[in-house]
Amino acid sequence: MTFSMRSFKRKFIYIFFVIGYLISTQTSASSDTEGLRQLLQLTEYISVDYASAISNGKIIDQGEYQEMLDFSNIIAERAVREPGEQAMITLSKSLLCAIQAKKTLVEIQALTSELKNVLLKNSPQLSLPTSLLSVSRVKQLFQNNCASCHGVTGKGDGELARQLSPQPTNFNERTRALDRSILGLYDVVTGGLDGTAMPSFNHLTAKQRWSLAFYTGSLAFVFDEKRQENNALDLSLADLVQYSPNELYRAKTDLEKGFVEQLRANPEELFSATKAPLTIARDQLKKALAAYKNNDVKLAQQFAVSAYLDGFELIENNLDAYDSSLRKMIEFNLLGLRNEINNKEGSVDVAVSVSAVLLQIEQAEFLLNDSAISDTALFSASFIILLREGLEALLVVLVLFTILVRSNKKEAIKYLHFGWAAALIAGGLTWLVAQKLVTISGASRETMEGVAALLAAIVLFYVGFWMHSKTQADQWQRYVQQNINKSLKSGALWGISGLAFIAVYREVFETVLFYQSLLTQTNPSQQFVLFSGFGAAAAMLVVVAWLMIKYSIKLPIARFFSITTYLLLALSFILAGKAITALQEAAIISITRFPIDFHFAWLGINSTWQGITTQAFILFFSSALFFKPWLKKTSRVDE
Template identity: 35%
Template sequence: MLVLLPAVARADTTSVQTTWRLLDYVAVDYGGAVHDGRVISQAEYAEMLEFTDSAAANIAALPPKGARAQLVADAKRLKAAVVAKESPREVARQARSVAAALLNAYPVPLAPARSPDLARGATLYGQNCASCHGMSGDGRGPDAARLDPPPIAFSDAARARERSVFGLYQVIEQGLDGTAMQSFADLPAADRWALAFYSGRFAFRDTTQGERIWQSDAGVRRLVPDMPTLTAMTPAALGAKIGQPEADAVMAYLRANPQAVTGSGAGSLALARERLEQSFAAYAAGKRQQAGELALSAYLDGFEPLEPLLASRDGALMARIETAMGAVRAAIQKGAPVAEVRHEISALDTLFTDAEQVLAPEQASSTSAFVGALTILLREGLEALLVVIAIVAFLRKAERPEALRYVHAGWVAALAAGGLTWALATYAIGVSGASRELTEGFGSLLAAVILLSVGIWMHGKSQSLIRN
């Protein structure tokens, strides 16, 4: 059983993914087969019939579940819609509905584990895709003329609006039967996701307007709260909710900057927002303790790591956000009405938008970053240098030159210990959330004790020297 179960699980996952891809293909390409109730491409229409048949058969062969019978019935209705040559809009709607219900009943991985590397995606596209699809995604690569059917033009906005990043990922992983599109399953999953995101950018270029909408409209951010939603959502689906031009712009921005919805890393306003929404959901469900823990995590894991940078650019805004996050936690702790907690979180979301603008890369230059870091190093270094100079001066005044070697050994050891601590904190130990707060607190207390002890010792020795 231990040997067979993983193989069975992989088979189920592959079958679900293949079926989802068939449904996605029907939703996207049916418009190229039927128009106004007439078949305009017999080859394309034959594919639509074949794919809907295969999807229904695959669903019927899936492991028994309560939802399977309904899925089979919906798949048969989709096939009937294709046979009846119904409108592309209606067929696409039914295909999307079956695909969504399929993933709800038989979940499979829909999103990358971390934000995709678009630079890596560009490299992979140039190496594996440009010869057919063209460097600009127009489907006119050097090898395109000899391919039948011709390669897809990723820059075709009408078709791209019906295509999700997950759909692209599926084709990259499994290939496309009956075409020259081969499987790239030998690539690591992270590379396949990077390639999917990069390929999904060609039809949508207006990242500037998309960024403005994303940062200014909390409602849009709630529509795309996380990476699974981004990878599964088509521009057309988003357009039905916010308007197609706006959806195209938002998708252009998010596919070029997927980290905007990534909440997995510490030190992220996206993570803070995600935790606060989870906190509100828990609070509305009556889970007050869980809501409090999530609200605290929104601060410790999401916002607190950004405090130093935000404080250096807008200290007043940083203080307002701290106060607002405290107000959210206080409202949860005292059992405030749900509407009041919602109001506090909405006010905080507005402050987060202001913080995003302040923290934007274009707001900082390499010169300002260098000067800021240099100022801290000079200040801390000067303090340490003064202490060492005072000790050296004291020893020379006391005519104890033999003790100087211990002083020099001490500051050299301090430099080595500092380097070792940095290496451990960076590469060996993960410090985040409450652990980071405790580490900073105990570190500050230890530093204060050491400085106080050295000061008392030096004062006592100086008085002894004066008396002698």
């Protein structure tokens, strides 16, 4: 056996794999899972390095060949310990025999591919990434964590490379890259590599580790933008992650040669359906500017609207946990950009505005991707999302509930329950359809929410005025005796059900989207914190419901209707403001800025003339109701 640095490196790796294997035989079921992933690494290792040991049926490196034998022995022995997995046992023995017989590389790789399929089948379901860091961010991450050993371009020639034994991997070596999977790279980034200087980077978020794996797996390949491919739908993200390019070509003979390399060089196509919100915002802004320069103002406006509603809006809650002032600034500039586009002024001004927003989005992306969100910020964001989105709907349903109870029409409550329960189901189904079947744009979603909020505001405003006329106990009793039975029989029950449906449905779909976006910023270990925030908000909503029901039933009838009237009018005020804001965000209603900038999200107040005018109208008539009894009393005193 000839001595070489390469042989020395492999001997180190071999020793530590053997040690790891011996330790794993003594561990519990949780370690069995790690053992399967270790066997996956060993199997891929054989597939990648067998060519360095055997050529034309002859040993070209005795040390390499001995490692192939030892690794295949470990796999075969471990497979026997898997109950009921005959396929794993058979394939592992076949692989060992094939290596002993010095079979060709093609035969060995065919066996390793089959064995890998069985190992993946028996491993826990892999949690695949939903998005990657931007190219600029992952390059910076690589420079900060990897370049000192692997080199600036990943060729294994970093400043520390000569001091290391074995030397760092050259990710630009195409032949080996064709036999290396993204999953294998991810496992090494996550757990490190025993016997080498490669440490574990488990302190990075899963998104950062996946991004590094995809990046290092791309360095051996060059993306050709002119190349037209027709196989995009034939290859899933799971395929690209779990299998090497050569394994995919062997399994999918209809794949055009070079296609997998193109995806490895630029995997963005596989994430197109689940792009990160800020990536969507950035892409749509660039399209808006291009359309504007081509004098297509209408298309530019559509892209500008999409940049906010399909992109930035979905991470507003996340960004608030880091920098609320930056969130407000980006929101203000995105909405203001539409006015600039509509003004049809010079493209230079629009280009400057787009560049400014893109820079702010880059800052937001840095904050969100640089590290995982803290537990405190995550809990707070999760808590506020449900409390803010759920409180209005809850108050509407509770007011309707208490009105029915105080009217002695408890049999009508089932219609109310049907309304809000149907809204929860419909909201969930809408989200599911939007994910799987059709694309519901941000503009459509916001229009739906705006119209629903406006309709609810009108109904609540009307009911508030109607209830004010019944605040006297004798008036209410007379009305109940004369009209309530007739009203409840003439379709009002379904009206109550419909109002409950509208109040709840408008919140459900968007709430799910907000939590879905928040999940992308969390580590698996933080999911308990996220659900704790959700649970705490749900508990608070339950407490609010209990207090309202308990004390509203005990109130005198006149007092009850007086308080309920003002609560309904307050809800109408809030919903009207939010309706105008939603319709403005969807570009249904124009935006005219108020001279002074202010924003009170909980009250639905925004600094636009359209929103302020609408809410001022409700406030004026509500105030008239409030002061009307006082004016009458003053008039009698004067007489």
